[in-house]
Amino acid sequence: MKAYLNGIGWVTGTGCGMGSHGGDQVFANRPLPALARRDVFAEPNQRFGRMSDYAKLGLAALAFALRDAGLEAWSEKRPFGVVAGTRLGCLATDLDYQRTVLLEGGGLASPNLFAYTLANCFLGDAAIQFGLTGSLLAVNETGSAGLGAIAMALDQLALKEEPVVLAGVCDLAPPEPLASVAEFLPGAAFLVLAEAPGPRCYGSVTVAADGGIACNGTSVGSMAQLIDAALKHNGISQQAENTEEGTTC
Amino acid sequence: MNEVCITAAQTVTGLGTGVQALFDGMMAGNSAVAPVQRFGTARYISPNACCVPGLTADEDSLLYPLLERLLDGFPAVPADCRLLLASTKGPVDLMERLQRGEAVDPAQLTMERVLSWVGERCGTSGPALNVNAACASSTLALARAAQMIALGRCEAALVVCLDLVSEFVFSGFSALQALSPTRCRPFDKNRDGLTLGEGGAALLLMSRERARREGRPVLGVVAGWGAANDATHITAPARDACGLIQTVRQALSRAALTTDAIAAVSAHGTATQYNDQMELTALRALFPGRTLPVHSVKGAIGHTLGAAGGIEAALGLKCLEAGVLPPTVGLIEPDPEGVGFVSDAAQDIRGDYLLSTNSGFGGVNAAVILSRGDA
Numbered sequence: 025m026k027a028y029l030n031g032i033g034w035v036t037g038t039g040c041g042m043g044s045h046g047g048d049q050v051f052a053n054r055p056l057p058a059l060a061r062r063d064v065f066a067e068p069n070q071r072f073g074r075m076s077d078y079a080k081l082g083l084a085a086l087a088f089a090l091r092d093a094g095l096e097a098w099s100e101k102r103p104f105g106v107v108a109g110t111r112l113g114c115l116a117t118d119l120d121y122q123r124t125v126l127l128e129g130g131g132l133a134s135p136n137l138f139a140y141t142l143a144n145c146f147l148g149d150a151a152i153q154f155g156l157t158g159s160l161l162a163v164n165e166t167g168s169a170g171l172g173a174i175a176m177a178l179d180q181l182a183l184k185e186e187p188v189v190l191a192g193v194c195d196l197a198p199p200e201p202l203a204s205v206a207e208f209l210p211g212a213a214f215l216v217l218a219e220a221p222g223p224r225c226y227g228s229v230t231v232a233a234d235g236g237i238a239c240n241g242t243s244v245g246s247m248a249q250l251i252d253a254a255l256k257h258n259g260i261s262q263q264a265e266n267t268e269e270g271t272t273c
Numbered sequence: 274m275n276e277v278c279i280t281a282a283q284t285v286t287g288l289g290t291g292v293q294a295l296f297d298g299m300m301a302g303n304s305a306v307a308p309v310q311r312f313g314t315a316r317y318i319s320p321n322a323c324c325v326p327g328l329t330a331d332e333d334s335l336l337y338p339l340l341e342r343l344l345d346g347f348p349a350v351p352a353d354c355r356l357l358l359a360s361t362k363g364p365v366d367l368m369e370r371l372q373r374g375e376a377v378d379p380a381q382l383t384m385e386r387v388l389s390w391v392g393e394r395c396g397t398s399g400p401a402l403n404v405n406a407a408c409a410s411s412t413l414a415l416a417r418a419a420q421m422i423a424l425g426r427c428e429a430a431l432v433v434c435l436d437l438v439s440e441f442v443f444s445g446f447s448a449l450q451a452l453s454p455t456r457c458r459p460f461d462k463n464r465d466g467l468t469l470g471e472g473g474a475a476l477l478l479m480s481r482e483r484a485r486r487e488g489r490p491v492l493g494v495v496a497g498w499g500a501a502n503d504a505t506h507i508t509a510p511a512r513d514a515c516g517l518i519q520t521v522r523q524a525l526s527r528a529a530l531t532t533d534a535i536a537a538v539s540a541h542g543t544a545t546q547y548n549d550q551m552e553l554t555a556l557r558a559l560f561p562g563r564t565l566p567v568h569s570v571k572g573a574i575g576h577t578l579g580a581a582g583g584i585e586a587a588l589g590l591k592c593l594e595a596g597v598l599p600p601t602v603g604l605i606e607p608d609p610e611g612v613g614f615v616s617d618a619a620q621d622i623r624g625d626y627l628l629s630t631n632s633g634f635g636g637v638n639a640a641v642i643l644s645r646g647d648a
Contacts, residue, residue, distance in 0.1 A: 025424075101504050103519075112383060113405065118365075122372045122441055130444040131316035138445030139508050139634065142361060143405040148635030151504040157519065159500035160637060161406040161413050164358075164384035166392075172402050179420050185500075185523070201371060201379035235400065235426065 025182040026230045027189075029215055029239070029254050030222030031095065033088025035059065035081055036211030040273035042092035043255060044224055051209040051248045056197065059084055063273035071149060074136060076117040082108060082146035082194040083153065085212035089190055090154055093216040094223055098155045105158030105180050105189040106147050109165050109173035109247075111208055113143030116199040146194070158186040162194075170213075170247035171237045177217050178231045188218045193247050213247055215254075226254035275428075276481040277419040279646070280489035281348045282587035286472035286574040287323035290342050295584070296591045299573050299599035300619055306456045306468055306575065312440040317447035319454050322438045323470035323575030334364035335437055336387060343435070343473040344394055350477060351487075355427045356392055356401035357418050359411035359434040361579035363387050363403070365441050391433055399427070405579070407633030408541070409500070410434070411474065412582030415641050416498035418478050428483040434583030435473035442578070443469055449508065451545055457576075458603040459542035459569035460549050460615040467543040470575020474583030491646040493590040496626065497528025503636035509547050510632055514555035517630060520638040521559055524628070528642045532559055535642070536624025537598045538614075539585045541631045542569020543576050544603070548632065553610040564613040566620035572603025582631045586641060589627045593645040596622050 032043030037054030040063060041047045057063070061072040064084045072080065086106065090096040095104075121137040139145065147160035159180065165172040170193035177191035192214030198206040216222070217229060227240040229250070237244055239253040284291065287305025288298035298305075305323035314320040325342075328335050363384045371377040380386060384403045392401050404414040411434035418430035446452050446469065453466035477489075484491055501523065503516035510516070525532065540552050556567065570585055577584055592598050597619050604617045630640040 103501070105500075111385070115368075115382065118362075118368060118441070119372065121445070122369060125369075125440060125444045126372060129313060129316040130440060130447070133444040133448040135445065135448040138448055141441075141445065142407050142634055144407055144635050144637065145507065148502070148507045148637075151502040151636050152506070155504055157502050157504050157516065159413065159416075159639075160502050160635065161404055161410075161500075164388065164403040164405065166385055166388050166401050172400060175426075176417060179417075179424055179426065182424055183420060183527075185420075202382065205378075205380040206383065231426075 025178045026228050027178055027181050027217040028221040029226040029229050030218050030224065031089045031093025031216035032226065032251055032254060033085050033092050034211060034213035035084045040084065040088060042088045043226055044092055046255065050213060050251050051211055053209055056210055057273050075149060076114065076140035078114045078117055078196050079140055079146035079149055081196060081212045083149050085194065085214050086150045086190060089214040089216050092224065095216065101155040101157045103158045103186050104156045105186040106150060106156065106160045107173040107177045107189065107191045108147060108162045109170040109193045110143055110162055111195050112198060112206060113162060113164065114141055114145060116196050117141055119199055174237050175231050175235055181217060181219050188216060190214045190216055213251060227257045274423045275425060277422045277495040278479050278481050278484045278491045279476055279493045279495065279590060280479050280484050280491060281477040282492055282590055283343055283347050283475045284472065284584050284587045285325055285339060285342045286584060287325055287470055288574055292587050292591050295588055299570065299602060302600055302602055304573050304602050311438065317443060319452040321456060321468055323468060324438050325471055334367045336364050336435060339435060339473050340391065343475050347475055350395040350397060350431050351429045352396055352398050354397045354429040354431050355399050355421060356397045357414045357430060357432050358388055358391060358403040359414035359579050359583060360403055360436050361405060361407060361410055362436060362442060365439045366437060369439060369441055395431060397431065406637045407635050408578055408581055409631040409633045409637045409639035410579035412631045412639035412641055413500055415582065415586055416500060416639060419495040419498055422478055422480050429479045432476045432478065432583060434580040436471060436578040436580045438469050438471040453544060456603055457544035457572050458605060459544040459571050459601050460608050460611040461604050462606045462608050464544040464546065464549060467545055467571065468575045470577045472574060472577040472580050472584055474580055474587050476583060476587060493593060493646040494644045495641055496644045497524040497642040498640065499523025499527060500639040505636055508634050510551040512551060514551045514558065516636060516638040517551065517555040517632060518558055520640045521628065524640040524642050530626065534626050535628045537592065537622045537627045538565060538567040539589050539627060539629040540567050540569050542571050544571055553608060556614055557610060566598040566622060567614035568598050568601045572601060585629050586643060589629050589643050592622060593627050593643065598622055
C-alpha cells in the first residue's frame, strides 16, 4: 500500500513545527513547550485551556499537521481517521486525577479531569475541532516507535475506509514515578496520509509485506526517521528554522 | 480480500468463566451486580458493580489472575499470530496502590508490560499493540485484526480484551453522575445510569485458508466492520446518532449486506439516558418499520469498558449458534422507542447475521457484523 504524505506537524523539545517550515531534528531531549492557545490557534478556543497537557500536546500536533496539508479549515465534517501511537498515553493525567480521588474518600474526584483519563481523549477534541468523523483511536505499541500506528493507518487507506488518515505519536515526558524506567524522547508528531497527493506532498509512505515502513523508498525504524526522510526528499531539512531555546512555540 | 474467521472464543465475566456460562446465565436472567468489596463506596452514588468472583492478587495487578483464567484452556495460538489487546486502563489497580504510597514497581504500570505478559503467555513473537478507543476499544481491536487478515498482513490475530473494576474509574463515573444508584436497566423507560463491570475476552481470528489448513473450528465470520466519530462532544453521544449510523452503514457496506440481512443486534446499552436514546434513534433510522431482536448485556455483567465489545462478540457467536438472543437483564418497562427491539425475554434469531456495536467517550462508535460459523 502506498499513501501520499501531504502534511507533517509536531510539538517536541525543539518547539512547534510543520514540514513546510523545516526542521533538522524533530525530536530532541529537551523539555516540551508549555502550550498556550495562541501558540496553536489564532482564534479564541474555550476548550483548549481546560484540556490536560497530554490532550493539548496531541491536539496541537494534529492542528499543525492539518495546517501543513492545507486541511485545517473546514465547513462540513470529514471522514478522516486518526491513529495515535503512545507509550504512556495519559498516565500523567491519571496520576493527577487519582490524587483527587484520594481526598475525602473520593468525594472530591474531578469529573473534568476524569474525562481526560483515556489515551484517546484528545482525539475526541480533535474530532470536534476539525470535524473529523472517521475512525479515531490510540494504540500502545511494543518497541516500534510509532510505526504500528502508521501501518494501521496505511491499512485503513488500503481498504478505502477513509480518504485521509492522520497517524503519529503523542507522549508527554514520563511522569516522576516512571522517569527512570521509560526512556524515550517526548513529543507529538503527526503525518497526514492520503490516497491522493495534496498541494504540499512530501512523497509517499509504504508498508512492506513484513510490516516494515518506508518513506520515499527509504526503510525507516521510527517516526523521527520517517519525518527526516520526508523532509530530505523535499530538500527542506537544510532550511531548518529551529531555535536553540526550543522551549517556546 | 481474505475471509476472516473466528476460531476460538473465551470470556471471563461476573457470571463466570466461559462463553457457555455467560450465555446460560443471561438466558436464566441472572445478574452479577453486587455491592463492591474491593474499595469503599460510601462517597459514591452507587455501591454496586459486577466483579469477577474470587479474583485475588498479592503483589501484582488483578489483571493477571483475570488473564490466567481467560487463557487457561484456550486453544494453542500460532507463533506468527499478531496480538491486539483492548484495554482502557490496564493495570489501573497498581497505579492506585502506587498513589497510596505502597511499594509498586512503576514499570508495571505500562501497557507494554501487559502486552509482553500476554505475548509470552501465548507464545506470540510478532509486534503487538493495545487499542484504546474508550468503550469501543475491543470492537475496534476486532475490526483492526480483521482488517489485517483481510489485507493479508497476517494470517492469524489474537484479540485479548480486558478491564477491571477500580475505584479510579468508579469515582469518575460517580462524579459524572453516570452510575445507577441500584442496578442498571438498559433501554428501560426509567433507566438511571450504568453499572460498572469487569471481565475479559479472547478471540482467535484466522483467514479461512489458515483455519482450514490447521483444522480449526470456525465459530463465526467477521463479515463486516466500521467505525466513525460523532465529532460532537467528549463525553456525550450525538443525539442524532450520526456517528453510530455512519458506523453501521460502513459495516454493512464492508459486508456487502443491506439492513434486511441483520437478524439481531447486540447493542452497547449502557443504561445512561443519553447513550440508550442515541442507540434507539440509530436503530429506528437504520431499521425503519422493523421489529428486530436487540439486547444489552450490561444489566447482567455490567459495563466492562474496554472489554465490552470482545465479550459481546464472543457471546454473539454463541447466540447465532443457538439461534436465540438472551434477554436484556434489568429491563422492566421498555423505553417507548425500544418497543419491538428490546425485551426482558429471550428472542429468536431468524437469520445469519448479528450486528454488535459499542460507543464511548471521545465520540467513538464501532461495529462488527458476525455471521454464523460452521463448527
